[in-house]
Amino acid sequence: MTAMTVTAAAAVLVRLLVGWVFLLAVVGKLRSAARFRANLTESMGVSAGAGAVLTPVVISAEAALAFMLLGDMQARAFAMPAALALLMAFTAFVGYKYVTADSVRCSCFGEADRPLSAYDLLRNALLIGAIAGWLYWPAAAVRWTPVQWTLAAAVALLLAAGLVRLHEVIVRFRNARAAQPLPVGEAVAAVMGKMLSDGAPVMLPGVEQAVALLFLSSRCPSCRGKLPEIARLLAPATAAGLKIHLVSAEPAWRLRRFLPDELRRVTVVVSARRYARLNPMMFAPYYLFIDASGALQAAGLIGDDDWLSLNAQMDEVAAA
CATH class of the missing domain: 3.40.30.10 (Glutaredoxin)
Incomplete structure (x- = not known):
């Protein structure tokens, strides 16, 4: 496999990965639209009226980008640059709230009502870097069989699911490796x-x-x-x-x-x-x-x- 072929395959995976992430965000928000709208108002400082408008607008925009990316419709000309702009703007906004507010909630993927964490910001940073790299390197056409396209879509979906749950994955890994609680009855180190x-x-x-x-x-x-x-x-x-x-x-x-x-x-x-x-x-x-x-x-x-x-x-x- 040539370097060009590897680059082209990686570009396809990145495009599908970003498309799946946006689609999973749409599904999550549709499942908990009321929670997402409430978090816009209560946690992010958006007015109730603006939150009622922004909720369907954000869901519709993410759905449109997801289908364009998964279908490769104007991905390089519009969908990927729009996804990059949207992610950068949202990450900058919630990052500011994360630093300045005591607790920020999003429920962007329909997750439980837990506060935003540094791992969520890390996920967005990884996606932003992947999109920027995709836009920087020239794209090469790939000629895959339906089976290869199906396999690529499945791999991208698995990667997207892992990114969406990056916080939970890291926390579980850290807990599994964490030291045991201090033993009762023994001296506590000063x-x-x-x-x-x-x-x-x-x-x-x-x-x-x-x-x-x-x-x-x-x-x-x-x-x-x-x-x-x-x-x-x-x-x-x-x-x-x-x-x-x-x-x-x-x-x-x-x-x-x-x-x-x-x-x-x-x-x-x-x-x-x-x-x-x-x-x-x-x-x-x-x-x-x-x-x-x-x-x-x-x-x-x-x-x-x-x-x-x-x-x-x-x-x-x-x-x-």
């Missing part, structure tokens, strides 16, 4: 961090005092709902001799937007590597209960039985 409020250095978990380390994420929808509950625990915890620290590796500016004043004062900012030592599974909202000797007594998701037991104890302290 890490250094800085207080969010004044930058003072602090050692976690500390010594000679029981401590609860809490792990929240500004991009975790359920974490925001836990903030009032955690703030309410601060005073009785101090009275009971329990120190509470929020631990985060997020930028300070984002944490200041996310946290109320009273929680900023107990937040410790650590590096990503040190954060992973304390919370290897990257759970949120998550807690570690560590005794005065530095041994882990309990760990779990905020809201489980051990957490509720702590709440009950703090209520008793507050009422005393």
Whole structure:
């Protein structure tokens, strides 16, 4: 197989891949059009009227591009340049929202109502690069049999399905390779961090005092709902001799937007590597209960039985 033939085959696969991605986006939006429209308004700041108009416009545009790309109708003259422009504009918009907003949702492929992630932006960047490469290199005609075209379409569809679910694939892979949670009963390795409020250095978990380390994420929808509950625990915890620290590796500016004043004062900012030592599974909202000797007594998701037991104890302290 010559280099020209390989290039031509790759060009066909890229065109079909982009076409399938747009078609899968159409199918996903049609299955959850109300969710997509709601996310335009609630998450991306589009007015309700504009969202009602944009939803069918976006679906129609993506459907037209999908059929043109899959059918090779004006792919080089119109469809691929239009797909590139659409992807670049959308990625720039949601990328800006991703950086500046606490949580952004899209449901662009009908996925569950999870926040937009860096892996979604990576997927778009890969597609943009593939389209740009396709437009840069000259196209060569291919003469394939129907069986070869069917095989190429199937391969492109599989690749498109993988790209559409890139976030889920990477998360599952990372979870499969992730370290085990810290073992209960063993000492928690100390890490250094800085207080969010004044930058003072602090050692976690500390010594000679029981401590609860809490792990929240500004991009975790359920974490925001836990903030009032955690703030309410601060005073009785101090009275009971329990120190509470929020631990985060997020930028300070984002944490200041996310946290109320009273929680900023107990937040410790650590590096990503040190954060992973304390919370290897990257759970949120998550807690570690560590005794005065530095041994882990309990760990779990905020809201489980051990957490509720702590709440009950703090209520008793507050009422005393």
